[in-house]
Amino acid sequence: MQLTDLNPQGGIGANALHIRLGRFSFMIDAGLNPKFTGVKALPEYNKLEDNSLDFIILSHCHLDHLGSLPVLIKRHPRALILMSYPSKLIAPFMLRNSYNVMRKQRNELKLSEYPLYNHKDIKRVIKKSLGLHFGQPRRFNLNGDRVDITLFPAGHIVGAAGICILYNKSKYFFTGDVHFTPQKTLPAAKFPKDDFDTVIIETTRGNSERTIDKSRYREEVRLLKSIAEILGNGGSCLIPVFALGRMQEILTIIYQARQNRSLSEFPIYCSGLGMELANVFDEISRNTGLIDFNRNILNKLAVKPIPSTLNFGQSPKRPSLFIVSSGMMIENTPAYLIASCLLSSSKNGIYFVGYCDPDTPGGKLLTTPRGMNFLFDKLDFICPLNAQIEKYDLSSHAEREDILHYAVNRNPRNIVLTHGECEAKDWFEKKINSIPNAPKVLNPNPIKTYKL
Ligand SMILES: [Zn+2]
Ligand SMILES: [Zn+2]
Structure with a gap:
């Protein structure tokens, strides 16, 4: 070879x-x-x-x-x-x-x-x-x-x-x-x-390193608890995800938590591609059984596309959950924009659920100490990092x-x-x-x- x-x-x-x-x-x-x-x-x-x-x-x-x-x-x-x-x-x-x-x-x-x-x-x-x-x-x-x-x-x-x-x-x-x-x-x-x-x-x-104390289930519970706390205190959450796979996986976790009444109702926003792919996943699920996903959960969760009126640095009008791409918060993506809206308030949370390359904005955010300024250079916007930043092992x-x-x-x-x-x-x-x-x-x- x-x-x-x-x-x-x-x-x-x-x-x-x-x-x-x-x-x-x-x-x-x-x-x-x-x-x-x-x-x-x-x-x-x-x-x-x-x-x-x-x-x-x-x-x-x-x-x-x-x-x-x-x-x-x-x-x-x-x-x-x-x-x-x-x-x-x-x-x-x-x-x-x-x-x-x-x-x-x-x-x-x-x-x-x-x-x-x-x-x-x-x-x-x-x-x-x-x-x-x-x-x-x-x-x-x-x-x-x-x-x-x-x-x-x-x-x-x-x-x-x-x-x-x-x-x-x-x-x-x-x-x-x-x-x-x-x-x-x-x-x-x-x-x-x-x-x-x-x-x-x-x-x-x-x-x-292997994370023996972090079973996938326990990490899901930890994530749900953080989301409930932030939204319960009037803040908003951002979960940067790949539109393909991670977004539908996180939506299913949220949906099941709602079914068990462990999560209250709040507006959920997703990026367009992830919502389109939900239909394809549904088709694959029905035709092959290779995935267990039902597109109806998007309706039941009343998932909406990100409001086009949202500008960088601007707080969302209501406490909301954003499940948007990209997973590594790459510049010029919805996750990058939403992070600029949430970062300066300690009421908000930004929760990573997958791999972040250290050179990407997501990777840099994970290593920035709380209280320090964070530069969104593609938006020419700087603000202090006061939001909760956390990583969950749902790779x-x-x-x-x-x-x-x-x-x-x-x-x-x-x-x-x-x-x-x-x-x-x-x-x-x-x-x-x-x-x-x-x-x-x-x-x-x-x-x-x-x-x-
Ligand atoms: Zn891959
Ligand atoms: Zn890859």
């Missing part, structure tokens, strides 16, 4: 892993780096000869994996795109939303290259995509060479897939973003227990020990580290090297090609 990580900055960003197996040339994922705008957010696609890919496999629909797929397929029109059946339903919504955001940003940020693709390119993605069912292998032949590809449910978000590739009697497995614990709306990953030649793993939580990524355990027990020759910060990958590297007869660890440098 020949492997090149085309994510130029390394870490978690523009995921795109180029693989060569015999005559086959293919890409796993085609993401955009959420920390950057413009062409800087793209993987280093120039390293590949145009129209040379045979296929592209998408692990799931978060934009750090999907966001540049229209750009890639335009350059490789011959390639077939493989993804899970739920991802095929979700991808067009994510791409159209991303296109609308880029169109808006074209003038706001003076980026002449935006949008990076148009509706025709998104249509091309849809046309070239094959929605695979989990556990059903698909065979591809090319000039006498053949490869078998099977997708397995990866937990994380609906449609997320671990990818098993069989080539020439060798088996390779890519975990993608994975969660081995069931979530409120989604079952845990169901990965094969076979032996593999090489396992390519995500390492997102490599820098977080959709597996704990590092669980991923390590899964990978090592496949008796691989190689383990490849992807999708993690340097410290996170270092933890995996050290742990694996301390095992007797350890598999070889590869922590690939961006753009460099490795033979395994």
